[in-house]
Amino acid sequence: MKYRLIDPTLFDMLLVGILFFLILILSVRERVNLEKQLIIGSLRTIFQLIMIGYIIEYIFHLNRLYIVLLALAFMVLVATQTATTRQKKKIKGLFGLMGFSIFLGTLITTFIVTFVVLKIDPWYSPVYLLPLAGMILGNSMNSAAIAGERFYSELHSRLQQVETLLILGHDFKFACAKAKREAVKAAMVPTLNSMMTVGLVALPGMMTGQILAGANPVLATKYQIIVMLMIASTVTITSVIFVNLSMRRYFSKGQQIKKYLFKDN
Amino acid sequence: MTTIIELQNVSFAYKKNETEHESLLLESVNLSIEKNSLVFFVGESGVGKSSLLRLINGLESPISGEIYFHGKKINALDICLMRRKISLLQQVPVMFPMTVEENLNLSPGVVKISLDEKKEIFNSLGLNENGLGKMATELSIGQAQRVAFIRCLMNQPEVMLLDEPTAPLDKKNKMKLFETILKYTKENKMTILWVTHDPSLIEEYPFKKFLLKDKRIYEI
Numbered sequence: 001m002k003y004r005l006i007d008p009t010l011f012d013m014l015l016v017g018i019l020f021f022l023i024l025i026l027s028v029r030e031r032v033n034l035e036k037q038l039i040i041g042s043l044r045t046i047f048q049l050i051m052i053g054y055i056i057e058y059i060f061h062l063n064r065l066y067i068v069l070l071a072l073a074f075m076v077l078v079a080t081q082t083a084t085t086r087q088k089k090k091i092k093g094l095f096g097l098m099g100f101s102i103f104l105g106t107l108i109t110t111f112i113v114t115f116v117v118l119k120i121d122p123w124y125s126p127v128y129l130l131p132l133a134g135m136i137l138g139n140s141m142n143s144a145a146i147a148g149e150r151f152y153s154e155l156h157s158r159l160q161q162v163e164t165l166l167i168l169g170h171d172f173k174f175a176c177a178k179a180k181r182e183a184v185k186a187a188m189v190p191t192l193n194s195m196m197t198v199g200l201v202a203l204p205g206m207m208t209g210q211i212l213a214g215a216n217p218v219l220a221t222k223y224q225i226i227v228m229l230m231i232a233s234t235v236t237i238t239s240v241i242f243v244n245l246s247m248r249r250y251f252s253k254g255q256q257i258k259k260y261l262f263k264d265n
Numbered sequence: 266m267t268t269i270i271e272l273q274n275v276s277f278a279y280k281k282n283e284t285e286h287e288s289l290l291l292e293s294v295n296l297s298i299e300k301n302s303l304v305f306f307v308g309e310s311g312v313g314k315s316s317l318l319r320l321i322n323g324l325e326s327p328i329s330g331e332i333y334f335h336g337k338k339i340n341a342l343d344i345c346l347m348r349r350k351i352s353l354l355q356q357v358p359v360m361f362p363m364t365v366e367e368n369l370n371l372s373p374g375v376v377k378i379s380l381d382e383k384k385e386i387f388n389s390l391g392l393n394e395n396g397l398g399k400m401a402t403e404l405s406i407g408q409a410q411r412v413a414f415i416r417c418l419m420n421q422p423e424v425m426l427l428d429e430p431t432a433p434l435d436k437k438n439k440m441k442l443f444e445t446i447l448k449y450t451k452e453n454k455m456t457i458l459w460v461t462h463d464p465s466l467i468e469e470y471p472f473k474k475f476l477l478k479d480k481r482i483y484e485i
Contacts, residue, residue: 047432092283164359169349169373169420255344256324260280 005213052241059126068124074135079141086145089152089261091249095244098144105140105238113230115258135206139231140238143187147239148246150186154179155250156262163257172251180243187239191232198228225238268336269424269456270321270351276328277313277320286328290316292480293330296338298424301459303450305467306419308477308483314460317477318426321458322353334424349374352422356429358413360401365412368401372419386415388450406433411442418449431463435478439463 020042059067080099087094092123110133114120120128155162158179165175198204203211205226210220251257275294278286298304319325321332321396323344332339333407339347361368384394392411396404401412402475410430417425427446431439432459443466461467466472476483 016380104336158355161361163324164355164361165371166295166324167353168343168371170415171345252326254323254326254340256326258280260282 056126056130060128063126065122065124068126068129070202071126071130075137076106076132079137081156083141083145083148083239087148087152091246091247091261094148094246097245098148100247101144101238101242102137102140104241105144105234106136107235108237109136109140109230112233113226117226132227136226136234139191140234143191143235143239144242146190146242147183147187149181151183151243151246154182155257159257159259166255166257172247172255172257175257176247180247183243184236184239188232188235190193191235195228195232198224204228266300266302268297269300269334270341270373270458271333271336272296272316273331273333275320275327275332277325277327278342279316279325280389288395289328289480291320291477291482293481294410294480296475296482298458299458300456302473303447303459303470304373304473304475306458306460306475306477307462307467309390312477313480314477317427317482318353318428318458319461321424322426323350345373349420350422351424351426352417353426354410354414354417354428354430356432358406358409360404360409360412362400362402364397365399365401365404366397368378368412369397369416369419372416372421386418407435407438410434414442414446418453421453424458426451427459427461429460431460431461431466436465439465446478 020038024035026032027038055071059071076099079102083102084090084095084098087259089097091097108255110129113132113136114129115123118128123129155176162179163176166172194204204224204227207217207220207224211217212225249258250261272294275296276367277287277288277291277293277294281287294317306317308314314390316325320327321339323339326340334342334347334351384397387397392408401409404412410433414430425446430446431442434442437442449455459466466469474485476485
């Protein structure tokens with residue numbers, strides 16, 4: 001059987017609006033009160049995706065190293081900003097810590113996948129690098145945001161225990177080890193859960209996309225396995241780096257916990 | 266007599282944020298504690314009695330002035346080792362969700378005390394030695410306070426900072442804990458700095474007393 005990707009016409013695309021109106025009707029009927037967000041969200045989806053479609057097409061066409069690096073740098077910046085905004089407690093130097101963790105977590109995984117496993121040539125080939133790095137980056141961003149939030153709330157709820165361990169003569173690393181473990185676990189659990197059920201309930205997005213685009217399902221499976229492991233790797237690396245770097249910000253040089261950081265604002 | 270702890274012109278206030286402080290709790294305070302002595306600190310709530318102990322334990326840093334332990338500035342010492350030598354028993358005991366024995370093992374200096382010795386201290390504090398396997402979070406506050414005291418002893422400290430440890434106990438247990446602390450500290454030649462509100466302790470025992478008032482410390 002020969003695969004052929006259906007190319008929807010503009011009219012076909014407008015017909016997707018049926019789904020939009022369906023959501024709108026349900027939202028009004030059930031008084032969910034999200035009509036405004038729904039309209040804005042839909043418009044942003046259309047605008048952002050059209051824009052990114054053309055940009056990616058242009059980058060693919062140029063196939064230049066500096067353009068690919070610029071695009072990646074922009075993506076890292078947006079991911080860092082998003083993860084930083086999601087933190088309830090803005091500790092000193094948060095943006096830098098977040099950026100460094102996301103950058104390193106993404107770099108290590110991207111390097112192994114594109115350079116060691118797939119051996120893409122040239123190494124910056126945007127057709128491979130941008131979508132893969134994008135996927136890695138998105139997961140890296142989420143894991144840093146979850147780990148950061150969880151680490152803070154764990155420390156907050158264990159403040160007395162952490163201080164008791166300091167009083168007994170332990171250093172701050174020992175005192176916050178449990179909070180650290182819980183934060184990394186929280187960042188990893190969503191990925192581990194999806195690894196348990198992948199393919200059983202639904203086919204993952206990338207695999208579905210490849211099959212729809214005409215790829216052999218076995219080839220799509222190979223890529224999906226790479227993708228699942230690269231996501232698990234980036235989630236773990238990023239959360240471990242971020243928690244280890246940020247924990248120092250909660251303690252002073254004299255092994256004292258900065259209690260003022262945990263006061264409710 | 267040798268001075269073990271000394272405060273020179275210490276001023277202190279808690280931090281509000283990275284750069285600002287709350288209002289001053291202690292101002293240019295001087296204090297000298299002799300080795301092997303027991304001293305009481307009294308004063309109204311909020312005058313800075315607990316803060317004084319936290320300063321000496323290195324949990325807080327003074328805004329100005331210096332604190333010395335054996336004649337050395339505490340901020341120049343290895344703070345973890347120093348906290349094992351200057352042990353703080355908090356007002357509300359913090360127990361971890363594990364057995365009593367495991368809670369005791371949380372002290373880094375635990376290797377120095379054998380199980381038999383632990384049991385002996387346990388019994389002398391009116392705790393059943395079989396209770397070592399019990400979940401620490403199930404203990405009454407009085408029992409937890411005694412376990413916390415033993416946990417401090419595990420580090421074999423030279424100085425014990427006691428932040429109203431008898432406050433949650435009834436009169437009988439209060440005196441029992443006090444007598445035990447006296448016995449152990451005397452036997453082990455420890456120095457005790459005891460913050461209390463309890464007039465029965467202050468009046469009954471002829472130890473040196475300091476009053477904290479108006480950001481200063483006065484000997485009474």
